[in-house]
Amino acid sequence: MLILETIDLNGIQSLYTISNRLNFNDIFPNKVSIWKVRNNNPLRKSYLKNNIRVDEFDALIKITVEMTRYLYPYIREILQSKEDLKNSSVIWDDFNKRFTELIKERFNLDSMRVKKLLNQTKNDEIIINSLLTLSLCISIEGYQKLKNFLFDF
């Protein structure tokens, strides 16, 4: 989700709009409820062990898939920008810079896994892998695919 927020500058608003469009008003009545569920991520600074419910988890995946569909052209562009190794890409550099900024802003920097995310060589691999995973989940069965990928992770 942080990858999607890196692309969409107005990420949290988009997530909330998509949540409403998918009729998840009962699960996520406001932006704070989405934020609370996202705080189940132990890498976050504001980590809270809320025990995420199955319906919240499913809704979050469906929102992610729907948002990925909208952002697919951008995701594709970022992936493509890294394919030409000879030329340094402005698109990739901008994306990477903003992603790193968001990690520093929201994630617990003392965590080893977060440090790995900020490591330049490891960082490329993680970003490419995450972008590719998202880009493969835009079909109708994308929700199931992303869920399977997450369980295998």
Add this chain to the structure above:
Amino acid sequence: MQNKLSFHQSAVTLEIIGLPDYSNNENKDQISIISQWKLTIINKPLIEGKIEHLEPIMNAFYMYSNLLIKNEIPIYESKLIDIKAENLYMHNIVLKSSKPDVKPLILKIGNSLLSDTINCFDQLKESSKIRIKKTDLSNNISKKVRFGLNKKVKFFNFVLPPFIAICSLIIFSAPFIYFYNPIEDKEKNELINLNKG
């Protein structure tokens, strides 16, 4: 007159040509008997073939992308198609023709074209207008990939049980070394024999 259906995703187009199965009372715009398919990737040579080639190629792409995402060694090899990662961003595809004396077609695609291609295959699989035999993916995995996937599990399954058995045997039998004294036992037996005598 044959039906033609196209699936597009950014720089990739998949075209399916075929006929409906009239014996099953299908609509005339349905395709159940695929006679030909074409995969067009912008700035790359056209890939085309018959139905028997489509399924192995689709499976190869799905298997390969799964290996990529799971951070396993991304290599897929089969009689028809080989896919290997050149680096984190580029992938080499070798399509081998079933006809003799036809050189294999070598393609180099990036992550963007790889995801476009797989999304086209997803659209085909999900299309209600095309009936494609959905075979079990695992049946079409090449031996090399299959070994790669199960290597860890098989190795541990093979080594772990005897290892645990030997360890537990040592742990349980070790204390008895201190309790059992063969000389003392011999003396006891001799005493018992004397008493009996």
